[in-house]
Amino acid sequence: MRRHEYFVYILTNQNKTVLYVGMTNDLSRRLSEHTDKYNPEGFTAKYKCKFLLHWESYQYVRDAIAREKEIKKWRREKKEKLISENNPNWDFLNKEVVEN
Template identity: 60%
Template sequence: MVKPLGTHNYFVYILTNKNKTVLYTGVTNDLRNRLYQHANPEKKTSFTSKYNCFYLIYWERFPVVSEAIQREREIKGWRREKKVKLINDHNPKWKFLNDEI
């Protein structure tokens, strides 16, 4: 069944590792499932599995996939300092948000 226009959910998210030294930005339409996939990868060759990067520290929701993809690309193009400012503005203690999703 096709969802009515405006009822879709797309998420741009930032993950880190336990020591908060690595940042990974991604986009998905199912954030809870994607977090599970990052924490339990089928292959151990992905960036997130290589760096144990599966702790959610930031996310945004979008109703339109093109907007989410555009935002992901924008954030991926930023220097680390700008990503850190974005995270600090919304999650200053860098609390792991996985259990809140």
């Protein structure tokens, strides 16, 4: 049986002034879509959110959806704390995901 994998992720813009929370089953593809402005009318294109700061992996889609909803409800300060726990310098992590 094939193991499924789902990702909850947080993106930002170049100046790190906007945070976007999303969920996908293919993080590398989804990052490319954000970079290529797959949806030019969408939030990430409008605010130029294409830089990965944080991601989490889940086996079950329902867990990933629940986590995405949970994080989306948080205030910015709590999201910043989550990012800083694993990425204290707020480095852009796109290359780590796309190269793997």
